[in-house]
Amino acid sequence: MRPDLAxxxxxxxxxxxxxxxxxxxxxxxxxxxxxxxxxxxxxxPAPHLDGGGEARQGxxxxxxxxxxxxxxxxxxxAWMIARxxxxxRVDLVREGRAETVTARGLVIATGAHxxxxxxxxxxxxxxIGLAGATVLLKANGVLPGRRSVVAGAGPLLYLVAAALLxxxxxxxxxxxxxxxxxxxxxxxxxAARPDLLRQGLLWRARLAASAVPVLARHAIAAAEGExxxxxxxxxxxDAKGRLRPGAAARRIEADSLAVGHGLVPETAATRLLRxxxxxxxxxxxxxAVRDVSLAAPAPALWLAGEVGGIGGAAVAELEGxxxxxxxxxxxxxxxxxxxxxxxxxxxxxxxxxxxxxxxAAMMRPREGMVDDIAPGTIICRCEDVTRAELDAAIAxxxxxxxxxxxxxxxxxxxxxxxxCGEAAGALLAAAVGGRERAGQWTGRPPLxxxxxxxxxxxxxxxxxPIPAPAPP
Amino acid sequence: MRGSGESVTITVEGAPVVVTAGLSLxxxxxxxxxxxxxxxxxxxxxxxxxxxxxxxxxxxxxxxGAVERACLVPVRAGMEVRLAGAHEG
Numbered sequence: 001m002r003p004d005l006a007x008x009x010x011x012x013x014x015x016x017x018x019x020x021x022x023x024x025x026x027x028x029x030x031x032x033x034x035x036x037x038x039x040x041x042x043x044x045p046a047p048h049l050d051g052g053g054e055a056r057q058g059x060x061x062x063x064x065x066x067x068x069x070x071x072x073x074x075x076x077x078a079w080m081i082a083r084x085x086x087x088x089r090v091d092l093v094r095e096g097r098a099e100t101v102t103a104r105g106l107v108i109a110t111g112a113h114x115x116x117x118x119x120x121x122x123x124x125x126x127x128i129g130l131a132g133a134t135v136l137l138k139a140n141g142v143l144p145g146r147r148s149v150v151a152g153a154g155p156l157l158y159l160v161a162a163a164l165l166x167x168x169x170x171x172x173x174x175x176x177x178x179x180x181x182x183x184x185x186x187x188x189x190x191a192a193r194p195d196l197l198r199q200g201l202l203w204r205a206r207l208a209a210s211a212v213p214v215l216a217r218h219a220i221a222a223a224e225g226e227x228x229x230x231x232x233x234x235x236x237x238d239a240k241g242r243l244r245p246g247a248a249a250r251r252i253e254a255d256s257l258a259v260g261h262g263l264v265p266e267t268a269a270t271r272l273l274r275x276x277x278x279x280x281x282x283x284x285x286x287x288a289v290r291d292v293s294l295a296a297p298a299p300a301l302w303l304a305g306e307v308g309g310i311g312g313a314a315v316a317e318l319e320g321x322x323x324x325x326x327x328x329x330x331x332x333x334x335x336x337x338x339x340x341x342x343x344x345x346x347x348x349x350x351x352x353x354x355x356x357x358x359x360a361a362m363m364r365p366r367e368g369m370v371d372d373i374a375p376g377t378i379i380c381r382c383e384d385v386t387r388a389e390l391d392a393a394i395a396x397x398x399x400x401x402x403x404x405x406x407x408x409x410x411x412x413x414x415x416x417x418x419x420c421g422e423a424a425g426a427l428l429a430a431a432v433g434g435r436e437r438a439g440q441w442t443g444r445p446p447l448x449x450x451x452x453x454x455x456x457x458x459x460x461x462x463x464x465p466i467p468a469p470a471p472p
Numbered sequence: 473m474r475g476s477g478e479s480v481t482i483t484v485e486g487a488p489v490v491v492t493a494g495l496s497l498x499x500x501x502x503x504x505x506x507x508x509x510x511x512x513x514x515x516x517x518x519x520x521x522x523x524x525x526x527x528x529x530x531x532x533x534x535x536x537g538a539v540e541r542a543c544l545v546p547v548r549a550g551m552e553v554r555l556a557g558a559h560e561g
Contacts, residue, residue, distance in 0.1 A: 033526050033544055040525055046494035048477035075544070096538070113527040125507040125520025132524030135543070140499035141477075141492075227518050228507045266527075381522070382529065384514035414529035414558075419522075449529065451538065 003027040003071065005327050006090050006103035008078055008269060011039020012313045013305025013320035014109030015061050018070045020324025021107075025334030029071045029101050031078050031092060033448075037062050039111055040131060041313045043139045055138065057313075073099070079446035081106070081269055088301070093454045105300035105331050107323045108270060111316075112263035112284065112306040115422045116152075117369045118387075120222040120377050122259075126229030130156040130260030137163045144169075145256025149232050151175035151220050152260040154363030155196075158203035160258050165210050172252050174207065174214045175234050177241055177261075177366055189358030192351055193314075196359075219369070221249045223257055232257050241366025262363030263310045264422060270307060271443025273298065279435045282361050283309030285422065286440050292346065293326040294319060302326055310363070311356030318349045370426040379427075380420040382413020390424060394431045400439045404428055414449045417441045480549040491547050498524060498531045498542035501553070509533050509542065510557040532557055 003026075007018045010032035018030040030037070036044035042058030065072055073094060080091040088106040092099050114129040116122065128136070128144055130152055136142045137160070147170045150161045161174045190197050207214060221233040221243060235249040263284050267277060270288040275296050277286045287309040294302045304323035305316035322345045325337040373379070375388035385408050393407040401417075401424060404410055410424050411417030417424070421441060428438040477492040484506060491500035498521040501509065508518040509531055522530040524543045531542040534554035542553075554560070 035544075035546060046477065046492070048492070048494060113525065114523060123512065123517060123519060125509070125518055128521065129523045129525075132522065135496075135524040136499055136502070140495045140503075142495065142499040142503045144502070228520065381512070381519075384512055384517075414532060415527060418527045448526075449532070449539075 001029050001071070001099070001101045003029045003101065003103050004331050004333075005029075005105045005107065006031065006088060006101045007107040007109060008081075008090065009039070009109035009111055009305070010034070010037035010072065010074075011109060011111045011305060011316060012042060012061070013111070013316040013323070014039070014107060015065060016317050016320030017107045017109060017302070017304050017324040017327070019064055019068055020321050021327045021333070022068050022070045024325075024328035024337060026328055026331055027069070027071075029073060029103065030065070031073045031076050031090060031101065033075065033077055035074050037065050037072060037074075039316075040135065041316075043135060045139050046141060049139075049141045073101070077448050077450055078269075079448055079450045081272060081447075083298075086299075093450045096451070096454050098455050098457050105302070105327050107302045107304055107327060108288075108296075108307055109304040109316075109320065109323070110266040110269050110307050112310055113266050113418050115261045115264045115285075115365060116259055116419070117261050117365050118373055118377050118379055118423050119220050120374055121224055121229070123378055123381055124223050124225050124229045125227070126225065126255055127223055127257045127259065130160050130258050131263070133160045133258035134163065137167055141167065143167055143256075144258060145229075145254065146170060147172050147254050148256040148258060149173050149175060149220075149234070149252055149254045150258050151232070151234075153177040153365065154260070154262060155200060155359055156260060156363070158200060158207065161212060162203040162206045165206055165212070171207070171210070171212045172254050173234065174212060175218045175220060176214060176216050177219055177237065178362060179217045179239070182362070186358045186362055189354055193355040196355065219243065220257070220259060229255055229257055237366070238368070239366070240368030242368035243372050260363075261365035261369070262360065263306065264418075265307050265309060266418075267307060267440070268416065268418075268443055268447050270296070270303065271440060272445065272447060273301075273443070275303075277440060280309060281364060281435075282357065283311070284360060284364075285425075285435070293342065294323045295326060300327075300330060310360040311353055312359055314352045315349065315356045318345055318352055321345050322349065365422070370423055370430070373423065373427075379423050380408075380410040380413065382415050382419070383409040385410040385420070387427065390427055394428060398428070399432055399437075401425060401428060401441050402439065405441060411441055480547055482547055482549070482551040482553060484553045485555055493547065495547055496524075496543050497535065497540075497545045497547050497551070497553065500547045501542060506555065509555055510560070513557065513559045534560070
């Protein structure tokens with residue numbers, strides 16, 4: 001396919017960028033792994049479910065896409081992006097077959113994934129991400145377990161706990177890294193978003209009505225179980241997230257634990273393209289760098305949404321609008337966007353980013369948490385690499401994340417460091433003097449694991465070119 | 473929140489399992505009581521679905537003989553599922 005614009009990621013940012021660009025006359029191909037557009041936050045509910053408000057926003061987006069000329073390549077796994085002549089080439093696998101999209105412009109809107117700081121037992125079946133719990137509850141209508149503990153940081157804690165109750169589950173406890181005063185301190189920044197505030201208060205009221213214990217300034221010390229989760233140990237922590245020495249842990253029986261410590265920009269694609277990134281802990285960690293119109297320092301390339309920093313769905317949608325307008329302008333669309341249209345998005349973005357930044361700050365892991373990871377705790381789930389193995393490599397001289405990976409296999413497995421990168425980066429940063437010095441994993445193809453036979457496709461031995469024999 | 477979902481039958485390790493249509497395979501397996509999806513490749517410890525959005529690869533199991541992320545695959549009637557990862561394929 002050879003459209004004007006390719007868009008990677010069909011969440012609020014990518015799908016909006018595709019719609020806006022197509023509205024101005026560009027031909028657009030939208031590429032995403034999921035079956036329906038909406039990303040994680042506006043994920044489509046299963047047909048038999050009535051989603052909530054976010055499902056309605058997603059529903060409106062999906063209806064607009066269906067009515068638009070945008071070509072939506074769903075269930076497509078993009079595994080390679082490269083500059084080819086004057087165009088961007090995106091290689092993907094869809095339904096077991098290789099496809100190539102070559103476009104004059106590219107929008108990368110790959111969103112974010114969840115960060116979970118490791119603790120003993122976090123690999124047990126029954127332990128899931130907080131965002132993962134929202135997928136089970138809202139998109140599938142399935143309870144993660146009969147009796148759940150909800151733990152970590154940020155507003156997702158209360159969203160998940162309230163959704164569990166609504167679905168008929170039991171919430172044994174909400175375990176919040178933040179103190180009540182931390183939440184109060186975030187209130188002024190939220191004044192710009194009374195809708196979010198009201199939503200948050202409704203969730204808290206639902207928990208109070210069901211007498212769910214909310215343990216402020218507490219964390220998970222360990223998860224226990226044989227074949228799957230049976231109980232969690234919960235203990236008080238200080239402002240840095242460190243377990244208080246000598247404080248007794250309480251044991252809570254549970255068959256499900258939803259835990260999360262904020263979101264991390266999904267930068268595999270921007271790292272693959274060797275684009276610049278900036279470390280900003282308050283915005284989720286390593287963020288791809290863009291200018292005011294979201295252009296990357298590369299030809300006809302825009303970076304929209306959380307790949308450039310965590311900010312929430314409202315920011316992502318506005319950034320999608322900005323990227324769509326900028327692409328239409330730069331690629332000479334049939335109808336050129338008015339300068340005023342871009343200016344109004346800039347103003348709206350500034351306002352939305354303030355509320356988004358306050359929420360991102362509440363979600364962030366606390367800086368002392370990695371200090372408490374025990375030597376035997378697994379950091380890299382794919383390769384079963386423990387903290388002790390990382391410590392040994394760091395003591396022996398590993399100074400960058402790539403060196404740590406080469407020495408220990410941490411980050412070398414199928415998730416490509418998405419689950420372990422934050423903990424490994426923080427452990428290494430303590431030894432080398434900061435996350436900037438520890439660096440990032442180098443981005444390499446494939447962006448996701450893909451089956452080699454899908455890449456090879458159908459061929460015959462007659463198709464293999466045989467070089468002419470050397471002259472005698 | 474639960475409506476009257478239609479059912480489909482899949483096979484898990486050779487045994488028929490009735491699941492709700494429209495769910496992801498990962499959600500359907502969890503609902504059917506299969507929290508353990510595969511052993512981890514190095515230690516052999518049990519693993520289950522974790523991120524549920526395609527990033528962590530913990531739910532990558534054998535579906536009709538090919539490795540698929542169960543969280544991204546919708547259940548389909550007749551789907552043959554093995555609770556094993558790429559290493560067992």
